[in-house]
Amino acid sequence: MTNRLRGIADALREDVVSGFLLIAGAVVALVWANSPWGHSYEVIRTISFGPESLHLYLSVEEWAADGLLAVFFFVVGNELKQEFVHGELRNPRRAMLPIVAALCGMVVPAAIYAVINIGQGDALRGWGIPMATDIAFAVAILAVIGRFLPPALRTFLLTLAIVDDLGAIVVIAVFYTDHLSFAPLLGALALLALFGYLQRGRGAAAALDRSPLPNWVVYLPLAAAIWALMHASGVHATIAGVAMGLLMRTVELPGETGDPSHRAEHAIRPWSSSLVLPIFALMSAGVAFTGLDAIFTDTAAVGIIVGLVAGKLIGIFGGAWITTKITSAELNPSLRWVDICGMSLLAGIGFTVSLLITELSFSDHRHMLEDAKAGVLIASLIATVLAAAVLGVRNAQYRRNGSPAKRRTGSPGGGAR
Template sequence: MTERRRFVDLLRSDVVSGFLLIAGAVIALILANTGLHDAYEAVRAFTFGPKSLHLDLSVEQWASDGLLAVFFFVVGNELKREFVHGELRNPRRAMLPIVAAVCGMVVPALIYAAINFREGPALQGWGIPMATDIAFAVAILAVVGRYLPPALRTFLLTLAIVDDLGAIIVIAVFYTAGIAYVPLAGAIALLAVFGYLQKGRGLALALDRSPIPNWVVYVPLAIAIWALVHASGVHATIAGVAMGMLMRTTPLPHESSSPSERMEHLIRPWSSSLVLPVFALMSAGVDFTGLGTMFADSAALGVICGLVVGKLVGISGGAWVTTKLTSAELNPSLSWIDIVGMSHLAGIGFTVSLLISELSFPADPQMLSDAKAGVLFASLTATVLASVVLSVRNAHYRKLGPQPVAEPQPGSHTTA
């Protein structure tokens, strides 16, 4: 039992999760660019699920829309604890990553639009460099930044969540034929039920004390919420974020820990060891054939400049200007060079950027191929730049030794 507990605790580590995620991505790239390409694509394209519920999805879609919702639940749950008990309960500090995220979306889009202003169809891809791939960004941060202040990871999580919400709104408004409002209303109603059951009053308290396991109620409810969000046309991972943000973070008198802490303890090993590696394996298989022509394509150049330069300027510059013009403040445990390194990390676009690429150029295979190659090149470049900066900062903090936490964070399992 002790060995099993140690193994499960190891799987909760962001470092282990990061290595597994990166390993999945590397394997996917190998499969997509070798003689196994056709077999790999056949597996990704294989569809299954109930057609009557519009859930006859490909394996790749189940990974990105279904499994990844579990990861977003963990992230949303962690952010909820930070907003209630931790770093982000201070509005002056919560404001900074939120404004930085908005600037980190607007500036890359403007850079892309400036490069492609006279290029006609290529301008449709302005939304591609807006997105940050939270799964890869958190994984890289965990691998290269074990001694970095926890506040940097919280900054990245908050920024990436706001970034993803913004990207999904952009997809819904500019790249989607329409939203199905009836399923969306149903999802909102069930989310209200989910939130009520977290309150620990009346029916919720009776359920908590019932001999019937809670999962009998919560698992079908969570699946129904996810399915309705998916059917609405909104990216289904939003269901995971919403449920995570609704978790109760304060234990009741009869509880030894809050539902938020219990779910974190239960789900994080699965998220780290299964969800993220499978997601990477199914989503990261980009064909390198487009690399040869991408530098002659304005769409690819717009993507590269947007992700590599736009994210850096938008996030770092936006955060710095915000501290000068408002009461927002940078956590005292962080330096601006840390934010620069994290801004490079936010240039990892990958999954959502690839999705917007497909929505932008459905009728132009060559431009689509070049745009995807641009996303891959930009993400790899951003990873290298971030790794260099954050590795230097990690060595700096390692020499300093353990630092006092500026503010207590009860109930948080955040590691950096």
């Protein structure tokens, strides 16, 4: 039984397995929301619970998008930290490329949306909707259709999507949030500093290792407090997961059997794949269609579709290409520009943050809200199909050339980082 459970856990650590589970959750949500039982779907995901005194009286949908998804963001942030210290992103000339591409991939879709909706009144409020890439769905789709693509492409996408999400959160805080609570935000930052010290302070790390209690007894309550304070501040709480992931130490100290980063990833990734992502997809992807005619005559929906599909492609691909021409930034030698083209299309998948900005933009306009949500979904489907076509061809070419993708896990070395 132990070997069987270990085998299941190992399978769940594979991106392709988690990708299929995520896509399955999204398909079930879409079918359910557009079926005769769609009302029950809305009832379930709007059930609210939690301590109201801590600003945590949230709906099931909010717990999935803000709470559970923070676990996935921790895994992603932790993996990026490994890449920055030991992997692809150690080279600043290569790390610069996805960062600049992400910024361009935010500005261009927003500009396209604004041009389409100039003079359309309240529709212009949705300019931030096509800026965001849904990292969970994008990585899942890449895993399913690109098993033989170079690992550097996945790292490019992860970096781009994290920068994209951080930028989108800043946009929400500045342009779409009426009130930002600085006291909880400062508390979250203080606890993040404590989290980082416990990771890097040799005395603290050694004391935790010598303790008879397991490390999670300290880190789990600390992580929960950081998340709760970040949520109470008005900043999207998944940022807490990213921050903690980036603070993880990726090297061993004397006497340790493994570094905290890889140990945490080994323990958490199966839960992220089997529970976090499927539940998130089930509770977030259920958009009910009200009619395509209304969607394609609504300039807000049209702006979202064009922004996410064409804007992301132009912004990311164009921004990356121009950056290599005018700076010292370089593309990984294992990649070709057609790979970046396909990945740019994949970045047009927008769910979590795009839908959040949609709610903030059109909360007083019910019909525009529904059309905009449907626009996000349609754009995501178009982006998925186009990206699958491009990356599917490239995947077949890499497979014929005998270049199977292998996930980089990093190697120990250097100081405590």
